[in-house]
Amino acid sequence: xxxxxxxxxxxxxxxxxxxxxxxxxxxxxxxxxxxxxxxxxxxxxxxxxxxxxxxxxxxxxxxxxxxxxxxxxxxxxxxxxxxxxxxxxxxxxxxxxxxxxxxxxxxxxxxxxxxxxxxxxxxxxxxxxxxxxxxxxxxxxxxxxxxxxxxxxxxxxxxxxxxxxxxxxxxxxxxxxxxxxxxxxxxxxxxxxxxxxxxxxxxxxxxxxxxxxxxxxxxxxxxxxxxxxxxxxxxxxxxxxxxxxxxxxxxxxxxxxxxxxxxxxxxxxxxxxxxxxxxxxxxxxxxxxxxxxxxxxxxxxxxxx
Amino acid sequence: xxxxxxxxxxxxxxxxxxxxxxxxxxxxxxxxxxxxxxxxxxxxxxxxxxxxxxxxxxxxxxxxxxxxxxxxxxxxxxxxxxxxxxxxxxxxxxxxxxxxxxxxxxxxxxxxxxxxxxxxxxxxxxxxxxxxxxxxxxxxxxxxxxxxxxxxxxxxxxxxxxxxxxxxxxxxxxxxxxxxxxxxxxxxxxxxxxxxxxxxxxxxxxxxxxxxxxxxxxxxxxxxxxxxxxxxxxxxxxxxxxxxxxxxxxxxxxxxxxxxxxxxxxxxxxxxxxxxxxxxxxxxxxxxxxxxxxxxxxxxxxxxxxxxxxxxxxxxxxxxxxxxxxxxxxxxxxxxxxxxxxx
Numbered sequence: 001x002x003x004x005x006x007x008x009x010x011x012x013x014x015x016x017x018x019x020x021x022x023x024x025x026x027x028x029x030x031x032x033x034x035x036x037x038x039x040x041x042x043x044x045x046x047x048x049x050x051x052x053x054x055x056x057x058x059x060x061x062x063x064x065x066x067x068x069x070x071x072x073x074x075x076x077x078x079x080x081x082x083x084x085x086x087x088x089x090x091x092x093x094x095x096x097x098x099x100x101x102x103x104x105x106x107x108x109x110x111x112x113x114x115x116x117x118x119x120x121x122x123x124x125x126x127x128x129x130x131x132x133x134x135x136x137x138x139x140x141x142x143x144x145x146x147x148x149x150x151x152x153x154x155x156x157x158x159x160x161x162x163x164x165x166x167x168x169x170x171x172x173x174x175x176x177x178x179x180x181x182x183x184x185x186x187x188x189x190x191x192x193x194x195x196x197x198x199x200x201x202x203x204x205x206x207x208x209x210x211x212x213x214x215x216x217x218x219x220x221x222x223x224x225x226x227x228x229x230x231x232x233x234x235x236x237x238x239x240x241x242x243x244x245x246x247x248x249x250x251x252x253x254x255x256x257x258x259x260x261x262x263x264x265x266x267x268x269x270x271x272x273x274x275x276x277x278x279x280x281x282x283x284x285x286x287x288x289x290x291x292x293x294x295x296x297x298x299x300x301x302x303x304x305x
Numbered sequence: 306x307x308x309x310x311x312x313x314x315x316x317x318x319x320x321x322x323x324x325x326x327x328x329x330x331x332x333x334x335x336x337x338x339x340x341x342x343x344x345x346x347x348x349x350x351x352x353x354x355x356x357x358x359x360x361x362x363x364x365x366x367x368x369x370x371x372x373x374x375x376x377x378x379x380x381x382x383x384x385x386x387x388x389x390x391x392x393x394x395x396x397x398x399x400x401x402x403x404x405x406x407x408x409x410x411x412x413x414x415x416x417x418x419x420x421x422x423x424x425x426x427x428x429x430x431x432x433x434x435x436x437x438x439x440x441x442x443x444x445x446x447x448x449x450x451x452x453x454x455x456x457x458x459x460x461x462x463x464x465x466x467x468x469x470x471x472x473x474x475x476x477x478x479x480x481x482x483x484x485x486x487x488x489x490x491x492x493x494x495x496x497x498x499x500x501x502x503x504x505x506x507x508x509x510x511x512x513x514x515x516x517x518x519x520x521x522x523x524x525x526x527x528x529x530x531x532x533x534x535x536x537x538x539x540x541x542x543x544x545x546x547x548x549x550x551x552x553x554x555x556x557x558x559x560x561x562x563x564x565x566x567x568x569x570x571x572x573x574x575x576x577x578x579x580x581x582x583x584x585x586x587x588x589x590x591x592x593x594x595x596x597x598x599x600x601x602x603x604x605x606x607x608x609x610x611x612x613x614x615x616x617x618x619x620x621x622x623x624x625x626x627x628x629x630x631x632x633x634x635x636x637x638x639x640x641x642x643x644x645x646x647x648x
Contacts, residue, residue, distance in 0.1 A: 070494075080648035081644070
């Protein structure tokens with residue numbers, strides 16, 4: 001006997017179509033180009049850029065190993081690439097730490113203002129986003145260069161006798177990156193603090209906890225989700241940073257982004273560039289998974305312990 | 306009344322028709338390189354409206370045009386890339402019926418290796434890559450690569466080198482005794498690499514460096530292009546441009562018509578237009594490089610005609626050499642050295 005069709009099931013059957021726009025965007029805009037990069041990394045370099053459709057593992061080989069230029073039989077680790085990798089990761093970690101140290105008091109300050117004032121302070125935090133990144137980076141360059149504003153003022157005040165060489169140093173890169181990414185740390189931290197129940201802080205004081213203990217055992221654990229989100233938001237774009245190290249670092253040392261650009265441009269080795277780009281992607285994914293697992297495991301432990 | 310209306314309509318139709326016949330022209334060129342004054346005059350003279358799109362490197366331009374669907378009519382590649390453009394069929398031969406004045410090209414640029422007989426390209430601008438140094442601090446010989454590769458103490462830590470692999474490698478290879486930038490002579494390459502590695506700690510930056518940095522004295526010396534050097538000297542007369550006697554790169558950018566140009570006829574008209582001495586001079590007056598067109602000197606700005614950056618001293622002309630594009634396997638060695646230098 002035929003049953004009447006279930007109207008509910010019918011509706012559900014078509015419901016997935018509603019997600020079609022999101023799927024199309026994800027497949028075409030995200031996976032598509034990535035797939036091309038992945039394929040390119042297994043091909044041979046074309047003449048004057050581009051790729052030749054001959055499968056090859058040379059691109060991946062050259063990421064990790066190098067044949068000695070003057071003795072091709074002699075294969076060793078590619079220390080140049082690995083140095084660039086390590087510098088990129090290390091600078092990104094430092095940037096994240098600086099942003100966390102500066103971002104925490106900033107977010108705390110905002111979260112402890114009266115509610116009607118917070119909107120104003122948050123609004124001030126977003127002001128840098130109104131101007132193009134490149135222009136802001138050049139503005140920093142103008143501030144700290146040899147005959148720039150900072151040196152001129154310090155010289156006039158007789159604090160220093162000779163202009164400080166601040167530009168084109170690791171200090172300049174860190175300054176620029178921390179400046180650019182700081183809002184990305186402040187905003188999630190503020191979101192976490194906004195939800196913070198200040199009665200818990202008061203309870204801590206009532207139980208004779210010192211200020212330090214309250215900060216360490218009450219506040220920090222409660223705003224940890226903000227730190228996690230902020231660290232991810234700062235660390236990932238730092239690893240791919242291109243403009244800031246390029247303009248403020250003076251180009252004497254490369255970051256990963258610059259190394260990849262070199263292979264696609266003057267180096268004319270697209271497969272190597274593609275392999276480096278894929279490796280960057282894998283690195284970030286692995287770092288994220290490890291980080292989130294560690295955070296979750298710690299939470300689990302606390303819940304059971 | 307009716308009559309006026311009709312004649313007005315006729316006028317509108319006529320002018321619309323004229324505008325269509327005049328058409329447009331899309332130029333794909335290096336940024337900040339095309340004299341706006343020249344473009345204005347070209348549009349006034351021919352009625353052709355010009356759009357300019359910038360590229361920042363030969364590799365970018367080549368990659369984009371290879372993809373097709375770009376909509377450009379004219380491109381301006383550097384000499385070392387011209388053969389690739391021709392061999393891949395990306396350019397079309399110049400139409401002798403429209404491009405009638407190729408004889409205006411100076412004899413030394415008329416029959417060049419990268420485009421024998423100038424079938425595809427005409428000169429846009431040419432120049433050299435040399436050494437710019439601040440003579441208020443440095444009093445030695447300016448025509449030497451030692452300023453960069455073995456810098457004296459007064460320049461230590463105040464040197465900038467442009468991040469152009471081919472230019473820097475060329476100067477180092479010449480200084481290391483090589484006579485061909487694409488050399489596969491491992492002894493020369495090893496010496497060049499060692500010189501660069503030893504020199505790098507004395508450099509401040511490997512950046513394009515702005516003219517202002519040189520003028521303000523933030524940078525005291527560097528590898529730089531002659532036209533930019535001239536612009537810097539006009540702001541700070543202490544700056545002097547030297548030609549390393551061991552060898553220095555010469556380059557020429559060339560205008561060509563793309564094979565899939567939408568407006569090939571207008572493109573040919575433009576090519577012939579810039580072959581006229583007074584128009585070529587306008588290009589030079591803007592970009593501050595020489596143009597390779599006979600008779601353009603008299604239309605150039607006073608300061609340019611005998612500028613030491615533009616007019617190479619006769620005894621140093623021979624040290625200037627065109628750098629070809631290197632074969633892939635050589636290019637990889639050069640990239641490896643460059644990566645080692647910048648690691």
